[in-house]
Amino acid sequence: MRIILYTGKGGVGKTTIAAATGIKLAELGYKTIVISLDAAHSLRDAFDSEEKLVRGSTEKQTQINDNLWIQEINIQEAIVEYWDDVYNYIRSLLNRSGLENLVAEEIAVFPGMEEICALLYINQYVRENAYDVIILDCAPTGESLRFVSIPTTLEWYMNHIFKLERSLAKIAGPVIERVSSVPIPRDNYFQNIQDLFDKLEGIDSVLTDAKITTVRLVTNPEKIVIKETQRAFMYFCLYGLCIDAVIINRIFPEEVEAEYFEFWKQTQQHYIKAANNYFSDVPIWRVNLFADEIVGEPGLRQLADALYADINPASQFSDESPYQFQKTEGAYQLSMRLPFLSKEEIELVKHGDELIVTIGGFKQHVALPRSLSNKKTTGAKLTKEGLVITFEAEARG
Numbered sequence: 001m002r003i004i005l006y007t008g009k010g011g012v013g014k015t016t017i018a019a020a021t022g023i024k025l026a027e028l029g030y031k032t033i034v035i036s037l038d039a040a041h042s043l044r045d046a047f048d049s050e051e052k053l054v055r056g057s058t059e060k061q062t063q064i065n066d067n068l069w070i071q072e073i074n075i076q077e078a079i080v081e082y083w084d085d086v087y088n089y090i091r092s093l094l095n096r097s098g099l100e101n102l103v104a105e106e107i108a109v110f111p112g113m114e115e116i117c118a119l120l121y122i123n124q125y126v127r128e129n130a131y132d133v134i135i136l137d138c139a140p141t142g143e144s145l146r147f148v149s150i151p152t153t154l155e156w157y158m159n160h161i162f163k164l165e166r167s168l169a170k171i172a173g174p175v176i177e178r179v180s181s182v183p184i185p186r187d188n189y190f191q192n193i194q195d196l197f198d199k200l201e202g203i204d205s206v207l208t209d210a211k212i213t214t215v216r217l218v219t220n221p222e223k224i225v226i227k228e229t230q231r232a233f234m235y236f237c238l239y240g241l242c243i244d245a246v247i248i249n250r251i252f253p254e255e256v257e258a259e260y261f262e263f264w265k266q267t268q269q270h271y272i273k274a275a276n277n278y279f280s281d282v283p284i285w286r287v288n289l290f291a292d293e294i295v296g297e298p299g300l301r302q303l304a305d306a307l308y309a310d311i312n313p314a315s316q317f318s319d320e321s322p323y324q325f326q327k328t329e330g331a332y333q334l335s336m337r338l339p340f341l342s343k344e345e346i347e348l349v350k351h352g353d354e355l356i357v358t359i360g361g362f363k364q365h366v367a368l369p370r371s372l373s374n375k376k377t378t379g380a381k382l383t384k385e386g387l388v389i390t391f392e393a394e395a396r397g
């Protein structure tokens with residue numbers, strides 16, 4: 001079983017490449033689903049599959065051929081499917097404030113809701129072993145990062161806040177309700193969250209297991225796009241995901257000779273060279289700009305051939321986890337692959353058995369092995385590859 005995320009800046013070609021990869025994998029005999037996580041879906045359009053509700057299609061999924069399905073996650077549907085009681089509680093809260101008739105559309109805007117719904121489907125498919133390969137056509141980088149950070153955030157919430165809230169509501173709820181008009185959630189609300197969490201259990205390790213999940217960053221040979229790709233590279237590493245390829249899309253082909261594009265071609269060559277240099281740890285695949293937009297299966301197949309040739313996209317092109325714990329001379333070291341990071345933007349706090357790493361607006365709770373929970377950090381060093389944190393040595397004797 002493989003999960004492959006295609007992500008990158010808006011408009012770089014994520015959906016088209018994810019769809020083309022689906023076609024290639026299906027041809028190679030893998031049972032494949034391409035799932036769109038972007039609320040502004042365009043996956044169905046990429047396949048031009050409006051009228052093509054084939055045999056095995058259901059309300060959620062469209063079957064493209066014997067081995068290929070696509071799914072655009074419908075968050076309202078997912079909320080109703082998975083989250084009845086939470087939905088009812090939120091609705092009852094909102095209704096009391098005079099905002100009647102609020103429905104799933106409004107609840108969908110609660111932060112993280114979309115990502116949780118997507119994770120629920122993915123974990124369900126993983127548990128049922130329903131597909132050989134799950135391809136995720138991600139939203140632009142920022143939202144994709146929120147998606148991959150949700151499992152750890154949720155786990156943190158469940159461990160630190162949820163239990164407390166649940167017992168408080170049980171004990172103090174009836175009293176509060178007598179003196180205020182705010183409804184206190186019944187225990188089935190909490191049970192529902194617990195059930196939901198149980199359904200998500202394990203997704204965290206699936207996403208950070210480099211043998212299962214890898215990320216492919218799609219980029220274009222332009223300054224701002226390459227810059228964002230560098231940031232994305234670092235942030236995905238921060239959340240423990242393995243990046244196993246970078247795809248440079250929309251390269252002007254050699255045969256374009258019009259003078260108008262000469263400058264463009266030079267600029268692109270400059271940034272292709274830069275990208276080869278920045279991302280030299282992983283394979284870099286290139287795709288030319290086609291003569292027309294790529295819509296429908298024949299175009300997607302052509303793109304897949306240009307992109308992969310003899311490469312099997314289900315393979316792993318790196319299986320290096322971004323976090324490595326090593327023991328050298330009695331002392332532990334945590335190496336975090338965080339390229340392109342500068343000293344000024346990182347903040348580190350060790351709190352019991354976790355290391356809290358903050359870079360820019362992104363925070364990650366890194367769970368430390370038990371043997372390190374009572375050890376102090378003795379240093380942190382920033383290298384070209386990333387961050388190396390050392391912990392105090394074992395007590396001797």
Ligand SMILES: Nc1ncnc2c1ncn2[C@@H]1O[C@H](COP(=O)(O)OP(=O)(O)OP(=O)(O)O)[C@@H](O)[C@H]1O
Binds near residue numbers: 016
């Ligand atoms: N190599 C290419 N040659 C020609 N057209 C391309 C190429 N790659 C992508 N396109 C076209 O560019 C447009 C945008 O591509 P796509 O929707 O895949 O980008 P995206 O990264 O998914 O965008 P968004 O961030 O909006 O989800 C589409 O019309 C697609 O057909």
Ligand SMILES: [Mg+2]
Binds near residue numbers: 014137138
């Ligand atoms: Mg897209």
